[in-house]
Every structure is written in structure tokens, then in C-alpha cells.
Amino acid sequence: MPEVALAATGLEKWFGEGEARTWAVRGIGFEAFLGEMLYIVGPSGSGKTTLLSMISGILKPDAGSVAVEGKDIWSSSPNDIADFRLNKVGFVFQDFHLFPKLTTMENVAIPLIFKKMDWDLSMKSAVEFLDAVGLAGKAALPPNKLSGGEQQRVAIARALVGGPDLLIFDEPTASLDGTTGKRIIDFVKNKFLNDKRCILIVTHDSRIYGYADRIIAMEDGQIVKIMSGGEIED
Amino acid sequence: MKGILRVALKLLVNDRGKFAALIVGITFAMFLIVQLTSIFSGILTKASATIINIGSKVWVMDPSLQNPLNTIPMPSYVLDLVKSIDGVKYAVPLYSGVGLVKLKDGNWQPATVLGLDDATLVGRPALLEGKIDDIFGADAFIIAKDEDYPKLESPQIGTTFEINDHRSVIVGIAKAPVGGLFGIPTLYTTYNRAVQYLPNTRYTIAYILVEPKSEADIPGILEAVKKTGYLGLTRGEFEKKVSNYYIFQTGVGTNILMMTFISFLVGMSISGQTFYTFVLENLEKFGALKAIGARNSELVYMILCQASFSALTGYGLGVGLSALLIAVGKKYVPNYTAEIGFWNLGLALVMVFVVAAFSSLIAVRKVMTVQPFDIFRG
Structure with a gap:
């Protein structure tokens, strides 16, 4: 039985009050396991990003809990939640959000720098992770000198460098062509998915569904179906 | 971090x-x-050039004085009063006035004239050229070499000119740590010559320069001066008074x-x-x-x-x-x-x-x- 990476229970989120209240997520519960690549899919406005934000300690739910290692992260102080994101979660944003004024190496090292690791050690570690994504030779370049695919690999290296248990991708293939998108996901799954890590991907790109171990399908803020990757392929 | x-x-x-x-x-x-x-x-x-250049520790003046340009002469008995104050090592008069120098080209140039006590020459400047004793010679003046020095046609030792229709001769050229504010040259001479050369009111002492026996005597001297109805200030206080005048009243x-x-x-x-x-x-x-x-x-x-x-x-x-x-x-x-x-x-x-x-x-x-x-x- 794989170990639970996180357990979401009764998650709810709404925006506005009274008659203007709009439900973004309504009564969602699921478990994500270590060693699993879990997709959250659904059309735009289905609540994927809101759900992702709540389980990663970014957006406080209006109801429900997100338990990591048996403890509800939302019962912690803001600083503890920030530490949770820093130590336990790795983000790969849709637009990557790399700093154009820093080198690729410095971009990757940012989580380590915020963990107060020594500068030189941070850079050394960053280069190792850049090497792992095949970009060691471009460590000294600024990100805007890299292609879109390369920038995404830099973002992946940055997400991984802190050794997170939970790796979160937000629409990872949205700005990539089909082949590059598949290659990236294949690369991530083969290289960085292990029994100590869970990879969560929010996407509506059906071309990469085949890489998922499980897929949570959402609609109107609710889970409509949880499938195995094989089911989708079938 | x-x-x-x-x-x-x-x-x-x-x-x-x-x-x-x-x-x-x-x-x-x-x-x-x-x-x-x-x-x-x-x-x-x-604005405080005179105070800085003369360098006396304690200055006695009329309490109505606001800035060094417009001195209010004091009667000579004030000098005697100050000399008799406990803690005063010596006290000497200083004349300060403005004379008109006639230039060779026929133009006129005002100049500050400082008259130093004849006996002691207290407040005398350091000389670049000449000897201080020459100030006792006939019609002798020393000129300060500040930025206004060229306005008197950059005189050398031996240059003669007229101040208020009196013949004058340059016998020394002095250092001027600070030039004056009003753009006029500065001339030094003896107190008695300054009084002779420049038109005066009944009283002629612009300031009394006081040397205390020790620094500790200064507060007592200032207090005693105050009792006479005149104003005694340390050098710093006088500079501050002048500064305040320019800051708040001009x-x-x-x-x-x-x-x-x-x-x-x-x-x-x-x-x-x-x-x-x-x-x-x-x-x-x-x-x-x-x-x-x-x-x-x-x-x-x-x-x-x-x-x-x-x-x-x-x-x-x-x-x-x-x-x-x-x-x-x-x-x-x-x-x-x-x-x-x-x-x-x-x-x-x-x-x-x-x-x-x-x-x-x-x-x-x-x-x-x-x-x-x-x-x-x-």
C-alpha cells in the first residue's frame, strides 16, 4: 500500500458573499500517494487551479482540510505554511516565472537561498540539478536566452532542487508543442518520480493523459470522476 | 539572509x-x-570671517549688534570695565570699519579696515610676505590675500594708495583663512591709525577682544560683562549669533x-x-x-x-x-x-x-x- 502524500477532505472555496457568492470548489476530498503521478483535469473554470492552490498551501480553503504527514497544513501559522511550501512543495508555474535578471543557475538556486543555504553550495547544487535536466552548459545564461522547453526544464530544476515531496505542475504543456510537451512529461516521470515523491499535474491537455497513474476529473468545482491512467488510454 | x-x-x-x-x-x-x-x-x-580670522576666544560687543558688518561702537570705559573683570588675562580693543580706497584707474573700492590694538596687535594675521612690525611704520597697512585681494589691483609690498584721502602703503600680505561675505578686501592696521583714517562716531571700539586666564574663567567673564549692560560671547556663540541673523532675519x-x-x-x-x-x-x-x-x-x-x-x-x-x-x-x-x-x-x-x-x-x-x-x- 503506497504512503499517502496528502489527504484533502471536504475542501470548499467560494468567492464573494450573499447572492454574489460563486463556488470555486465544493466538497472535494481525495488522497494523493507517494510514487504517484496524479492529474487534475477539467475545463476552464472547473476549479482545478483553486484546488491546486489549496492543497499546496497557497490559498486558504473556506472549509475542509489538507493533511500532510497527518497534520492539517491550514491549522499552521502563515510562516509555517510558507515553510511547508519551501520544504515540501516544488512548483512549476505555467509561465515558469523565472527571473530574467538572474542567471539560470541563480534561478534554480532560489529555494535553497530562501532555505538560508550558503551561496556557493546553493549554486553547486543548482548546477547539479541543471545537469539533471540537461542544461548544465547553460547555467551562466539568463533564462531569456533559452528556448521555451529549456526554460521549462529550468523551472523543473528549480522546483526539484529543494527536494520536495510534492511536485506541482500548472498546465505544463500549455506553451509547448505536442512533441515537446510529451517529452517533458516523459522526462519528469522517468527521472524524478519515485516512492518518496508525488507529482501533481493540472492540465487540460489530453495529449499527455497517458502518463498519469490516476486522473481526477473536475467540473463546476466538484470531482466528477477519478480514473486510472489506463482507463483514459482505453 | x-x-x-x-x-x-x-x-x-x-x-x-x-x-x-x-x-x-x-x-x-x-x-x-x-x-x-x-x-x-x-x-x-x-559671514563670520572676521570672527574666525581674528580668532579671539571671547568677544565683547554692544548687545544690539546683529552682524559683524554693522558694528555699534562702545565707549572706552567699557574696555576698562572688562579689563577689571576677574579671570581676564588681558582685553584689547578692535576697530572695524569700512574705508574707501582710491584705485589707480580713478575708481573707488570699499575695504574693511580692522584696527588692531597698538600695544599688542592681538588678532594679527599670519603673514605671507612682510614683517608684522612694519605695521607701525608710517601709513602702513597689511592686506589679506583672499578672493577679494585682486579688487585692490593685487597690491604688493610698497604699493601705495589712498584710503579716505589718506596716503597708505602696503607693508605686508596676510593669509586669510576665510574671505568676507560682502566681496570687499580686508586691510589691517593699528587701532590708532584706523581711527585717524576713517570717519568715526564719538565712540570707536567695535569689539573688545578678551583673553581669559583659563577656559574655566569664561562663563564668569561672560556673566560679568552682562552685568555691565554689554554682551560677551565666546567665539562659537558669536558665530552662531551671526548665523542665526542670516538664517532667520535676511x-x-x-x-x-x-x-x-x-x-x-x-x-x-x-x-x-x-x-x-x-x-x-x-x-x-x-x-x-x-x-x-x-x-x-x-x-x-x-x-x-x-x-x-x-x-x-x-x-x-x-x-x-x-x-x-x-x-x-x-x-x-x-x-x-x-x-x-x-x-x-x-x-x-x-x-x-x-x-x-x-x-x-x-x-x-x-x-x-x-x-x-x-x-x-x-
Whole structure:
């Protein structure tokens, strides 16, 4: 039985009050396991990003809990939640959000720098992770000198460098062509998915569904179906 | 936090366009602030030129006197009164007046004439050329070699001219640590000759210069002088009195300080706006840092470091530029007066930190409110 990476229970989120209240997520519960690549899919406005934000300690739910290692992260102080994101979660944003004024190496090292690791050690570690994504030779370049695919690999290296248990991708293939998108996901799954890590991907790109171990399908803020990757392929 | 500081500075400095705009804004403001306050400081020093150049520890004067240009002569019995005060080692009169010098080309040039006590020559200047004893010779005057020296056609030893229709001869050329404020040359002679040469009122003593037996005697001497109905001031107090006159009663202080304040506002708006734009353009990145796990306090630290670094760099460049201009001005511009002192450096430093605090405040407010969720939502 794989170990639970996180357990979401009764998650709810709404925006506005009274008659203007709009439900973004309504009564969602699921478990994500270590060693699993879990997709959250659904059309735009289905609540994927809101759900992702709540389980990663970014957006406080209006109801429900997100338990990591048996403890509800939302019962912690803001600083503890920030530490949770820093130590336990790795983000790969849709637009990557790399700093154009820093080198690729410095971009990757940012989580380590915020963990107060020594500068030189941070850079050394960053280069190792850049090497792992095949970009060691471009460590000294600024990100805007890299292609879109390369920038995404830099973002992946940055997400991984802190050794997170939970790796979160937000629409990872949205700005990539089909082949590059598949290659990236294949690369991530083969290289960085292990029994100590869970990879969560929010996407509506059906071309990469085949890489998922499980897929949570959402609609109107609710889970409509949880499938195995094989089911989708079938 | 060293790594975070380094990232903050790299983000700032590597954005060359914004950083340059920020630095130029602060540098310009600091340059103006230091320049204006230095000029003001220079004016005040020049206004106290007589006090500084004569160098007496204690000055006795009429209490109505406001500045060294308009002396109010005192009767000679005041000198006797002061001499009799306990703690006074010696006290001598000083004459100060303005004479008209007739130049060779027929023009007239006013000059300050300082008459030194005949017996002691207390307050005599250090000489560049000539011997001090020659001041006792017939019609003898010593001229101060300050920026106004050329206005008397740069006289040499032996040059003769007329002061108030009296023949005069230059017997020495003196150092002038500080030139006067009003752009007129300074001549030294003996007290008795000055009284003879210049038209006078019934009384002739402009100041009484007092040498105390010890520093500890000074408060008692000042108190005793006060009891006579006259005013005794230490050198520092007299300089302050003169400064206050120019600051509060002539408009010079108000106007220069107003210009300084305007420079400060200009600097604050330029740097505040530029820094705000810099933060605004990086707002998503700050949001991404929050998502990654940066605490609000760490982001505030980054912004404060960026603002302080810009402020201090601008401050250094502004002060440097101002110092350069003052050096060049003093070398090439006659009567240019400016002095950088601790007070105007301190004032500019306080102002630059206000600029940094203002710039940071608006940026911090923005960064504190950015939600990492917005980064996901796009």
C-alpha cells in the first residue's frame, strides 16, 4: 500500500458573499500517494487551479482540510505554511516565472537561498540539478536566452532542487508543442518520480493523459470522476 | 539572509535601465541638497570671517549688534570695565570699519579696515610676505590675500594708495583663512591709525577682544560683562549669533532651505516612482517567490535592501559630485563659497533615508498584498 502524500477532505472555496457568492470548489476530498503521478483535469473554470492552490498551501480553503504527514497544513501559522511550501512543495508555474535578471543557475538556486543555504553550495547544487535536466552548459545564461522547453526544464530544476515531496505542475504543456510537451512529461516521470515523491499535474491537455497513474476529473468545482491512467488510454 | 540580500541586489542592479534611473534621480536630489546646503554653510562661514580670522576666544560687543558688518561702537570705559573683570588675562580693543580706497584707474573700492590694538596687535594675521612690525611704520597697512585681494589691483609690498584721502602703503600680505561675505578686501592696521583714517562716531571700539586666564574663567567673564549692560560671547556663540541673523532675519536661510526641500521632494518623487515601477514590474516574480515559500518578512527585507542600496549609492554619488563641483568652483570661480560639513552630510543622509523609506513603503504595501494564488490564476 503506497504512503499517502496528502489527504484533502471536504475542501470548499467560494468567492464573494450573499447572492454574489460563486463556488470555486465544493466538497472535494481525495488522497494523493507517494510514487504517484496524479492529474487534475477539467475545463476552464472547473476549479482545478483553486484546488491546486489549496492543497499546496497557497490559498486558504473556506472549509475542509489538507493533511500532510497527518497534520492539517491550514491549522499552521502563515510562516509555517510558507515553510511547508519551501520544504515540501516544488512548483512549476505555467509561465515558469523565472527571473530574467538572474542567471539560470541563480534561478534554480532560489529555494535553497530562501532555505538560508550558503551561496556557493546553493549554486553547486543548482548546477547539479541543471545537469539533471540537461542544461548544465547553460547555467551562466539568463533564462531569456533559452528556448521555451529549456526554460521549462529550468523551472523543473528549480522546483526539484529543494527536494520536495510534492511536485506541482500548472498546465505544463500549455506553451509547448505536442512533441515537446510529451517529452517533458516523459522526462519528469522517468527521472524524478519515485516512492518518496508525488507529482501533481493540472492540465487540460489530453495529449499527455497517458502518463498519469490516476486522473481526477473536475467540473463546476466538484470531482466528477477519478480514473486510472489506463482507463483514459482505453 | 546574505543569499537573499545578494539575490535582491542582483535583481536590482541587473535591471540596468531602472537602476540607472533610480540612481540618477537620487544622485541628482542629493547633489542639489548637498550643494545648496554647502553654499549656505559657506555663506555663513564667510559671514563670520572676521570672527574666525581674528580668532579671539571671547568677544565683547554692544548687545544690539546683529552682524559683524554693522558694528555699534562702545565707549572706552567699557574696555576698562572688562579689563577689571576677574579671570581676564588681558582685553584689547578692535576697530572695524569700512574705508574707501582710491584705485589707480580713478575708481573707488570699499575695504574693511580692522584696527588692531597698538600695544599688542592681538588678532594679527599670519603673514605671507612682510614683517608684522612694519605695521607701525608710517601709513602702513597689511592686506589679506583672499578672493577679494585682486579688487585692490593685487597690491604688493610698497604699493601705495589712498584710503579716505589718506596716503597708505602696503607693508605686508596676510593669509586669510576665510574671505568676507560682502566681496570687499580686508586691510589691517593699528587701532590708532584706523581711527585717524576713517570717519568715526564719538565712540570707536567695535569689539573688545578678551583673553581669559583659563577656559574655566569664561562663563564668569561672560556673566560679568552682562552685568555691565554689554554682551560677551565666546567665539562659537558669536558665530552662531551671526548665523542665526542670516538664517532667520535676511531670508537667505529660508530661501535656501526651501530650495533644499524642493530638491528633496523632486528626488523623492523620481526615486519613489521609479522604485515603485520596478517593484510593480516584478510583482509577479515576488508572488512566485511567495508561492515558492518566501515569507513576507523576507520579501520586505529584500525591498528594504534594494531601496537602501539605491539610496546609499545615490547619496555617495551625489556627495561626490557635489564635492567635485565645489572643488572646481573654488578653483575657478571667484567668490564661490561652499562648504561640506558634517551637518549637511547628515541632513542629506537623513533625507536620503526618508526617500528610501518612502519608496520602500509604497513598494512593500504592494508586495504584501500580492497573492501567490494570482500567479497560478494568471
